[in-house]
Amino acid sequence: MFVVKPIAEKKEQKKICEMLSVPYKANTLSYYAANLAPDRETITEMIGICQFTVGDIGQILTLSCPTAFIEDEAMIVLCRAVMYFMHRIGIKKAEIFPDAGPAALLSKTGFLLRDNIYEMDLEAFYMAPCKYEME
DSSP states (O other), X not given: OEEEEEOOOHHHHHHHHHHTTOOOOTTSEEEEEEEEOTTSSSEEEEEXXXXXXXXXXXXXXXXXXXXXXXXXXXXXXXXXXHHHHHHHTTOOEEEEOGGXXXXXXXXXXXXXXXXXXXXXXXXXXXXXXXXXXXX
């Protein structure tokens, strides 16, 4: 079992970034994904981190994990949790720059690559996530 949660403390964010060998971005919000022990509380392994900013357009600056987790569903859930947070606070569009994480992972997020930026219309996505297609 895994968990996806927001990171409330900057010290924790920095520590997770160091564990995952990811540059720490102090001026960002962040979520993490981790595997849990059978007690469903104890973290046994860090899966990944997402660091992002909010504004007129939400920007995911880091969506990163060890190579072993690029195919892991937890990374998609992590990205979706951040997208949903952005959507709930009224952000209509989000983007991910190609250097935010491994191309194999970014291509699975549902964001569409245009002009070397992955883009997502959050309004359209949350109106019909199973049918999402950006024009």
